[in-house]
Amino acid sequence: MAVASSDTAIRSSNVTRTFIYLFLLLFALFYLMPLGIMLVNSLKPLSEITSGGMIAMPNEWTIEPWLSAWSTAQIGVEPTGLRPYFINSIAMAVPAVAISTVAGALNGYVLTKWHFQGATWIFGLLLFSCFIPFQIVLIPMARILGLLEIAGTTYGLILVHVVYGIGFSTLYFRNYYAAFPTELVRAAQIDGAGFFQIFWRIMLPSSGPIIAVCCIWQFTNIWNDFLFGASFASGDAAPMTVALNNLVNSSTGERPYNVHFAGAIMAAGPTLLVYIVAGRYFVRGLMAGSVKG
Amino acid sequence: MGFLDINNVTKSYGAVEVLHKVDIQVDEGEFLVLVGPSGCGKSTLLNMIAGLEGISSGEIAIKDRVVNNITPSKRNIAMVFQSYALYPNMTVGQNITFGLEMQGTPKPERDKAMAEVASLLQIENLLDRKPGQLSGGQRQRVAMGRALVRDPDVFLFDEPLSNLDAKLRVDMRTEIKKLHQKLGTTIVYVTHDQIEAMTLSTRIAVMYDGYVQQLGTPKEIYDTPANIFVATFMGSPAMNVLPAQLIEMNGAIHAEVAGADGPKHLRIEDAPDAYGNYVGKSVMLGIRPEAITDPEGADRNAKNIQSLANQVTVTEPAGADTFVTMSLGGKDCVARMRADAEANPGQPFEFAVNMDKAVLFDPQTEARLA
Structure with a gap:
């Protein structure tokens, strides 16, 4: 009896499983x-795109659009390709992520392990900064x-992103450290x-998991930001997102869609990479604070 | 002056005083246990000795040096925490030597100290592991190693055994006692377990509601409890505290208690003078379960064994002993008997009460009469 029933259980679960995987595959x-x-x-x-073959596989494979997007395409007035702006974005995102993460970690540590008068208020104000829309601060920030x-420079952008990032990174680390045993500190x-x-x-x-969460979150936001980049750092200091926009808008005559596609993938690449490398920590880290409570 | 002096120390949070004028002197090599139920202030007091919580008034001195305003690391103390508090990212070896590293001890000395402690606690084979890979008992040892390696003036233990399973707890208890005997260190140990308190300590401070109820040797605490709280908190099963009437009969003071079938009289010999004032008044009579036995099991050295015939209500065989319950003074009164004492529920039984061990309390103040 027992053997027979467990047999059915396995068989039915196999059917369900196949169905689930097919479903997931479809969505993927x-x-x-x-x-x-x-x-x-x-x-x-x-030529293959303009002749109407958007969906078809290439007849002739070429990496020419990638090379063009990277180093020769017209961005604004200069035919520099996206490379200098990619470097700008790296030079902006890496320090901004690092500084806001370390600052958030310090804030979380102080707020949970070194109680002082008004700690709850300060945390409340930091939390409030998470909900301030970007547009509101544009003019005061420019001032x-x-x-x-440091207007119009990468340093300026780093400052803006650090200021905006501290609210979120503090929230992450405070919640993580709230569940961290105080006896260890003592x-x-x-x-x-x-x-x-x-x-x-x-x-x-x-703090491995929460550092991963914080870095992914900050990096994604900072790398993908367009508004601050366009407002505070146009020209040579523009980040990748602004440059991509310029690439698409500044081509004359026939639009080189293949180059635009290549550029867009380049702009999305680093965030994808960060998710692939650190993604498994993301869910783990998000869960850590809440489950342990 | 003792080795560790706690002089009139109080602790307040805002207007609420949670610890009232605690005054304890601990001598070098003493094992002082702070025992009491949750929320009695024992851990707060320990944290104040450690310097993890501020002192609202009074002073704490270690080796005649007032430490009120000295940071924990400069007090030359070591602490073992309830959760062990081992640093999860460091190996056992690094955990043990972290304190020395912070004090700037050179590496060769640190390694030597670590090797000594590891061999003392028999954890040499664990030194390269992470705390996450250790069992509860092993973590406990490492936590003690971390305290021992610093060679502090005073060891502080905050309920160190409460996370272990019952058997391991008994083993570790014995080990802590052995360690204390071997090293002769001064220890302040917090627990809510009265058996730990009795077995480990050289002196016990029983705390309740922010007050030290009684400070004394385990024997003093057990035999002459200062009040009803101490009497019932220490000992398992708890001391029987029964309403009684003191009367004078045939030229001797007797305690009259209500049995199942009428009043019972227990003669009191060598009564302290204080008892005289209570003749004709009601008192609380305290008798430990082991002082009530069957006549054959009574203590042969006792001077005053009183016989008491009463009805048995429940018997609970516990292997080594049988606990026999009767109704006395309107309450359940537990007697601890030999395993094969022939008491049966619902039957009358001849109890032997060792009145040498009986104590009396004032029903209003709950203080012991002496």
């Missing part, structure tokens, strides 16, 4: 289709960047570790 294909079409079209000559004499205090020693030696090494 559906969501991947735009990327597939972009990829396919970036690898064929322009401040002007006063600091043990380290008795062992003679100071404020920063406890932070570097005890807290940060145990």
Whole structure:
């Protein structure tokens, strides 16, 4: 009896399983289709696209559009390709992510492990900054960047993104550290570790998942930002997103769609890569604070 | 002055005083246990000794040096936490030597100290593992190693055994006691487990509601509890505290208690003078379960065994002992008997009460009469 019933259970679960996987596969294909079409079209000559073969595989494979998008395409007035702007974006996103993450970690550490008067208020205000729409701060921000004499530069963008990022990174780290055992901090205090020693030696090494979450979130937001980039750093200091827009808008005559597709994939590439590399920590880290409570 | 002096220390959160004028002197090599139910202030007091919580008034001195305003790391203390608080990202070896590293001890000395502690606690084979790979008992040892390696003046233990399973807890208890005997260190140990308190300590401070109810040796606490709280908190099963009437009969003071079938009289010998004032008044009579037995099982050295015939209500065989319950003074009164004592529920039984061990409490103040 027992054997027979467990047999049926396995068989029915196999059927269900196959169905589930087919279903998931269908959806995966559906969501991947735009990327597939972009990829396919970036690898064929322009003539094949203009002759109406958008969906078809290339007859003639070429990486010419990629090379053009990277180094020779017309961006605004200069035929520089996207390369300098890609470098701009890296030079903006990496420090901005690093600074806002470390600052968020420090804030979270102080807010949870070193209680002081008004801590809840300060956290509330930081949290509030998460909900301020970008558009509202454009003019005051421009004024401040002007006063600091870093308007129109990558440094200015780093500052803007750090300021905007601290609210979120503080929220992440505060919640993560709230579940972090306070006894560890007390043990380290008795062992003679100071404020920063406890932070570097005890807290940060145990924060892997939440650092991954914070970095993914910040990197995605900062890399994909268009508004701040367009407002505060046009010209040579423009980030990738602004350059992509310029690439698409500044071509004259026949539009080189294959080059545009290649450029768009380049602009999306780093965020995709970050998700692939650190994605498995993302769910784990998001869950960590909530489940342990 | 003792080795560790706690002088009139209080702790307040805002207007609420949670610890009232605690005054304890601990000598070098003593094992002081702070015991009490949850929320009695024992952990707060320990954290104040450690420097993890501020002192609202009074002072704490270690080796005659007032430490009120000295940071935890400079007090030369070590603490073992309830959750062990091992650093999860470091190996056992790094955990043990972290404190020395923070004090700037050179590496060769650190390694030597670590090797000594590891061999003392028999954890040499664990030094390269992470805390996550250890069992509860092993973590406990590492936590003790981390405390021992610093060679502190005072060890502080915050309920270190409460996360272990019952058997391991008994083993570790014995080990802590052995360690104390071997090293002769000064220890302050917090627990809510009265058996741990009795077995480990050289002195016990029983705390309740922010007050030290009684401070004394385990024997003092057990035999002459200061009040009804201490009497019932220490000992398992708890001491029987029964309403009684003191009367004078045939030239001796007797305690009269209501049995199942009428009043019972228990003669009190060598009564302290204080008892005289209570003749004709009601008192609370405290008798430990092991002082009530069957006549054959009674203590042969006791001077005053009183016989008491009463009806048995329940018997609970527990292997080594049988607990026999009767109704006395309107309450359930537990007697601890030999396993093969022939008491049966619903039957009358001849109890032998060792009145040498009986104590009396004032029903209003709940303090012991002496």
